Every structure is written in structure tokens, then in C-alpha cells.
Amino acid sequence: MKSILVTGGAGFIGSHLVRHWTERYPDTHLVNLDKLTYAGNLENLKDVETLPNYTFVKGDIVDEKLVDELFDRYRFEGVIHLAAESHVDRSITNPLAFIQTNILGTATLLNAARRAWNGNSDNKLFYHVSTDEVYGSLGKEGLFTETTRYDPRSPYSASKASSDHLVRAYFHTYGLPVVISNCSNNYGGFQFPEKLIPLVINNIRHHKPLPVYGKGENVRDWLYVGDHVAAIDLIFHKGQKGETYNVGGHNEKQNIELVKLLCRIVDKKLGRKEGEAESLITYVQDRAGHDLRYAIDSDKLVRTLGWKPSVTFEEGMEKTVDWYLSNEAWLNNVTSGDYQRYYDRQYGNR
Numbered sequence: 001m002k003s004i005l006v007t008g009g010a011g012f013i014g015s016h017l018v019r020h021w022t023e024r025y026p027d028t029h030l031v032n033l034d035k036l037t038y039a040g041n042l043e044n045l046k047d048v049e050t051l052p053n054y055t056f057v058k059g060d061i062v063d064e065k066l067v068d069e070l071f072d073r074y075r076f077e078g079v080i081h082l083a084a085e086s087h088v089d090r091s092i093t094n095p096l097a098f099i100q101t102n103i104l105g106t107a108t109l110l111n112a113a114r115r116a117w118n119g120n121s122d123n124k125l126f127y128h129v130s131t132d133e134v135y136g137s138l139g140k141e142g143l144f145t146e147t148t149r150y151d152p153r154s155p156y157s158a159s160k161a162s163s164d165h166l167v168r169a170y171f172h173t174y175g176l177p178v179v180i181s182n183c184s185n186n187y188g189g190f191q192f193p194e195k196l197i198p199l200v201i202n203n204i205r206h207h208k209p210l211p212v213y214g215k216g217e218n219v220r221d222w223l224y225v226g227d228h229v230a231a232i233d234l235i236f237h238k239g240q241k242g243e244t245y246n247v248g249g250h251n252e253k254q255n256i257e258l259v260k261l262l263c264r265i266v267d268k269k270l271g272r273k274e275g276e277a278e279s280l281i282t283y284v285q286d287r288a289g290h291d292l293r294y295a296i297d298s299d300k301l302v303r304t305l306g307w308k309p310s311v312t313f314e315e316g317m318e319k320t321v322d323w324y325l326s327n328e329a330w331l332n333n334v335t336s337g338d339y340q341r342y343y344d345r346q347y348g349n350r
């Protein structure tokens with residue numbers, strides 16, 4: 001059986017990817033290496049944990065010995081690398097954790113693949129999952145393309161940009177077979193409620209203030225997580241080695257517009273009075289260095305590989321709200337303990 005290493009498979013996107021891959025490719029053995037940080041949660045994978053083509057390994061991608069051992073034991077033909085520290089606000093308070101995992105961790109994996117594959121790249125692929133945030137911040141016009149100059153502005157995006165450069169360097173210097181995708185903001189079930197959409201849904205449930213940074217005018221380009229996973233599958237199987245693909249569904253929304261939409265959907269689904277959730281909106285201090293606008297041009301992926309999103313923004317939002325409202329136990333679990341301390345630090349105990 002062919003083996004693939006997935007890193008960060010217990011996180012938000014990773015758990016969707018593991019579920020998709022184990023189901024779609026029963027003849028591929030997926031090994032999920034995850035450190036189980038605050039963002040990793042085995043509850044996200046309950047339905048796959050007993051599958052014969054799935055193995056979980058708890059460990060750190062920075063642990064060179066462990067990573068080498070895994071390559072020796074499983075003889076991976078592919079790597080899908082998602083493990084990362086992923087939240088911009090946390091990168092502002094603790095940048096070193098991002099440098100450690102996102103840069104050193106990626107370098108450790110690249111080195112292990114290079115050693116194990118030893119110049120033989122037949123049927124091998126190192127797939128690096130990255131973000132559109134490496135391109136920096138757009139003004140009112142324009143879109144990020146694959147040739148947009150890198151201009152990261154947060155410790156998170158700078159660490160991801162650095163990891164992208166390392167991946168390309170291993171391609172050019174050592175001939176390591178790599179591919180990179182840079183995706184826009186994802187949304188869907190199983191996202192840790194430090195990120196805007198699940199945080200807002202959770203706070204509405206509890207009648208808590210909905211913190212909107214600055215004037216709420218920043219724009220993000222939203223993509224349903226299942227469509228990102230479908231893009232990763234397509235690029236993994238059909239993408240050109242050494243290439244980069246942007247992934248995004250042309251769903252640009254100002255934060256305030258998105259928060260108000262969520263308010264309307266959740267109020268309706270909970271049978272609350274119209275406007276009840278909106279009255280919870282609270283403008284708070286802006287994020288330091290807050291990127292104004294992200295917007296992705298995914299034309300290359302659409303044109304060369306035939307990808308297109310399967311879910312409209314409206315459908316995706318409905319599905320997402322339904323998921324959080326019907327998975328209260330999951331939300332309650334991940335928002336107990338540590339989460340409360342994070343929340344108090346970040347939002348000043350509001």
C-alpha cells in the first residue's frame with residue numbers, strides 16, 4: 001500500500017483532508033503526524049480513527065529523529081504538509097512559536113524527504129499547503145496572482161512566506177519534487193473558535209459581544225473548506241512539480257458585512273428576534289498591522305486543472321452555521337479551560 005504523510009491532520013483543514021482522503025483512496029495509507037497543540041483535536045477525526053488505511057502519530061514536525069524514523073518506517077511517496085501555527089493574533093503575541101513550527105518544522109520535513117528520496121523523485125511529491133497572506137495586503141483594486149511579489153506583514157505570514165521560499169529552494173537546489181498552493185481564508189465545521197466565523201457564531205449562542213477589529217472594513221476572500229480540500233486533491237494528482245497554484249472562490253466580504261450576515265442567519269435558526277445578534281456587535285481595538293484586503297485570482301488552477309468551487313458562499317455559510325449549532329458539545333469542549341484564558345488575554349475579559 002502506498003503511504004502518504006499528512007502533517008497537522010488533527011486541525012481544521014487537516015481533519016477535512018484526512019476524512020476526504022481516507023474515504024476516497026482506500027488503497028492509500030495515510031499517516032497523520034500532529035503535535036496536538038491547542039488547535040489539534042482528535043475529536044475532529046473520531047469517524048476515521050479505526051480505518052485500516054489510517055494511522056495517527058502524536059509528535060512534533062520539528063523533531064528530526066521522529067520525522068526521519070517515520071520516513072524510514074513508512075517509505076512515504078508523498079507528503080501533504082499542513083501543520084502550522086495558524087492564527088495571526090497569536091503570532092503577534094508569540095512570534096517565536098511560529099518561526100519554530102512554520103519555518104524550522106517545514107525545513108525538517110524537507111530535509112527528511114530529501115534524505116529518504118535521495119534524488120529519486122519518481123512518483124514522489126512534497127505538497128506544501130500555504131496561504132494568500134504571504135502576498136501582503138491589497139488596496140481596493142487588484143487580485144493576488146501566483147507572480148505577485150511576496151510582502152508578508154505579520155509574523156504568521158512572514159513565517160509562511162519563509163517556508164514557501166524554503167520549499168522552492170529545495171526544488172531548485174536539490175530537485176526535490178514539490179508543489180505549493182496558496183489559499184484564501186477557509187470556513188466550515190471544525191474550525192477553532194479563535195477565528196472570526198466560529199468565534200462569532202459561538203458568541204451569538206452565548207449572547208456575548210461580537211468583537212469587530214477597527215471599523216470592520218477589512219476584506220477577506222472566503223472559501224468553503226471542502227473546496228480547498230478538493231483543490232489539494234486535484235493539485236496533488238495533476239499539478240506540475242515546482243509550480244504554485246492560488247486557490248480562492250471570489251467571495252470577498254468586508255468583515256462587518258460577514259458578521260452581520262452571520263447575525264441574521266443565526267438569529268433565524270435559533271428563533272430569536274431579528275436584530276438581537278447585531279446588537280452584540282462591538283468595535284474593538286484594531287489588530288496591529290491589520291492587512292486591509294486579500295483577494296485571490298485562481299485562474300491558473302481553474303484554467304490548467306479544471307478546478308471550480310462546488311459550494312456558493314450562501315450555501316457554505318448555511319452549512320457552516322448548521323454545523324456549529326448542531327455540534328454544541330464540540331464547541332463547549334474546545335472553548336473550556338485554555339480557551340478562556342486566551343480569550344480573556346485577547347479581548348480583555350469582555
Ligand code: NAD
Nearest residue numbers: 008010011012013035036037039040060061083084086186
Ligand atoms: P489549524 O491551526 O486548525 O491546525 C494546525 C494543526 O497543526 C493542528 O492540528 C496542530 O496541532 C498542528 N501542529 C501545530 N504545530 C505543530 C507541530 N510543531 N508539529 C506537528 N503538528 C503541529 O490550522 P488550519 O487552519 O487547519 O491550517 C492548516 C494549514 O493551512 C496551515 O499551514 C495554514 O497556514 C494553511 N492555510 C490555512 C487557511 C485558513 O483559512 N485556515 C488558509 C490558507 C492556508
Ligand code: TYD
Nearest residue numbers: 088185194195196197211212213218220255
Ligand atoms: P481571522 O479569522 O483571524 O483570519 P485572518 O486573520 O487569517 O484573515 O480574521 C478574519 C478577519 O476578521 C480579519 O480581518 C480579522 C478580523 N477579526 C475581527 O474583526 N475580530 C475578531 O475577533 C477576529 C478573530 C478577527
